[in-house]
Amino acid sequence: MADTELLSGKLLYEFRTMQAMVEIYCKAHHPLKPSQGVCLQCSEFLSYANTRLDRCPYGQDKPTCNKCPVHCYKPHMKQRAREIMMYAGPRMLLPHPIFAIKHLLAERKPAPGLPPERVSNRHLRKLKQS
Numbered sequence: 485m486a487d488t489e490l491l492s493g494k495l496l497y498e499f500r501t502m503q504a505m506v507e508i509y510c511k512a513h514h515p516l517k518p519s520q521g522v523c524l525q526c527s528e529f530l531s532y533a534n535t536r537l538d539r540c541p542y543g544q545d546k547p548t549c550n551k552c553p554v555h556c557y558k559p560h561m562k563q564r565a566r567e568i569m570m571y572a573g574p575r576m577l578l579p580h581p582i583f584a585i586k587h588l589l590a591e592r593k594p595a596p597g598l599p600p601e602r603v604s605n606r607h608l609r610k611l612k613q614s
């Protein structure tokens with residue numbers, strides 16, 4: 485199943501934003517990649533981010549990961565996410581103004597409390613399938 489088939493709504497939008505950032509980062513840092521898309525390492529990161537979005541306990545109400553009290557990323561993936569965002573964040577405005585502005589607005593929201601139970605995309609998807 486393609487990564488994006490798992491997600492919808494805000495979660496899919498956030499994944500698209502992340503995808504755009506990873507493409508900017510990969511283009512500058514990993515030039516020896518196939519002519520289309522991103523390198524293997526960045527592709528693995530995107531796949532990991534997609535799974536985290538699918539399992540995010542906040543579901544469609546997720547905050548930005550930056551402000552999240554749960555912090556579900558493994559430390560090395562969190563570090564990679566930070567590097568990608570620091571590089572690509574300021575470079576998003578020209579190629580992707582809507583993604584960039586929405587991301588900046590989301591970053592300004594206050595940190596949430598702990599998540600409610602059973603609202604992750606994955607949980608709701610399984611409920612629909614059963």
Ligand code: SF4
Pocket residue numbers: 536537540541542546547548549550552553554555556557
């Ligand atoms: S739990 Fe927190 S860190 Fe993990 S995906 Fe959801 S908002 Fe991001």
Ligand SMILES: [Zn+2]
Pocket residue numbers: 509510511513514517522523524525526527
């Ligand atoms: Zn790359």
